[in-house]
Amino acid sequence: MMSSCPQLDEILELYYLPPFYGIEFCVGFPGNLLVVLGYVLCLPEWRSINVYLFNLAVSDLIFLCTLPRLSYLYSNRQPESSPYACVINRYVLHVNLYSSILFMVWVSMDRFLLIRHPTRNHFLLRPRAALVVTGLSWLAVNVQVAPLIALMLQDLKRGNWSxxxxxxxxxxxxxxxxxSLGLTLTGYILPLLWLCLSSYKIAHLLRAQEGALPRRTTSYKRPLRVVIAAAAMFLVLYTPYHVMRNIRIVSGQDWAGLERCTKIYIEGLYIFTRPFAFLHSVINPVFYFLMGDQFRELLLTKLRELLSKTRRHRDPA
Known part of the structure; x- marks a missing residue:
């Protein structure tokens, strides 16, 4: 009876996780690196939204750097031998997971305030205020993830650090x-509800302005679409992971009384959802080009200048 249960976890870790993580790195790393370099080299004047998007890109970039090692270990059926790498990898993963949606919350708030205060006279639309909010956000996320570090150290100690x-x-x-339930509530559900609320408030504000300022309302419909798209992205990518993570923890409890095969299937579903939760790091660069004020135009102009210089060096007159 026990032998009839397929080892889904081993199959997925060998044939599913390595290529998925590899693709995420190959696609997401260049996109986020381009955004980070573009913000540093091309942006003459930083606004509040640029601060949020830049920190989001940096968070994604750091996380994506952990994927090649994970892909290599899984593809070669090697366990993580370094306890330091184990803790750092899990720490970076979860900090990115919850900082991403939090920074997107501030992006949605920034767009709402910009529509309501087009002259940027609100104090939260100032870059200095955005820096303060960003610093507090990093602090909040690290406080959320701190118990996980303690839990990992305890677990590593139980396993002789191996x-x-x-x-x-x-x-x-x-x-x-x-x-896990507390982290799901504070790190995912509440920020997601805020994104949904922001979408509603932006839509309500645009409807109220539609009669008086039709042209301006039309020009501000793009932020509404982007905020809705961000909420939909996190809903689709994060929900299966958080649901299965909590179910997986429950399945390992003695009081759950689940059979071995059931636990294996739950573990397989949990593994299946993990790479999808990290897809946000690949998709996020799209929001930078859609939301950043003139960022796309500035970046394309800079790239054209670099290409023209390269051609002049290759073909001197």
Whole structure:
């Protein structure tokens, strides 16, 4: 009976995770690197939204750098041998997971305030205020993830510092299920609700202005579409991961009383959702080009200048 259960976790870790992580790195890393370099080299004047988007790109870029190692280990069936790499990888992963949606919340708030205060006279539309909000956001996310670090260290110590487990398999003095549920609520559900609320408030504001300022209302419909798209992206990508992570933790509890095959299927579904949750790092650069004020035009102008210089060096007169 036990032998009839397929080892889904081993199959997915060998044939599913490595290529998926590899593709995410190959597509997402150049896109986010281009955005970071574009902001540093091309943007003459920084606005509040640029601060949020730049930090979002930096977070994605750092996270994507962890994927090649994960892909290599999974493809070669090698466990993570370094406890330092284990902790750093899981830390970066979860900080990125929850900082991404939080920074997108501030982007949506920025767009709402810009529509309501087109002269940028609101204090939250100032770059200095955006820097303060960004610093507090990084602090909040690190506070959220700090218990996970303690939990990982306890789990590594139990395994003689040689077994690197994912979040749902950690065991320690901290209640893993309670912490995971709390992190799901504060790090995902509440920011997602805020994104949905921002979409509603922007749409309501545009409808109120439609009669008086039709041209301006038309020009501000793009932020509404982008905020709605961001909320839909996180809803589709994050929900399966968070649902399966909590179910996976429950399945490992003695009081759940689940059969071995059921646990294997749950573990397989949990593994299946993980790369999809990280797809936001690949998709996010699209929002930079759609939301950044004239960022696309400035970046394209800079690229044309570099290409023209390269051609002149190759074909001297």
């Amino acid at each position: 077994l690197c487990h994912d979040f749902a398999s950690l065991k320690g003095d901290i209640n893993t299920l309670g912490y």
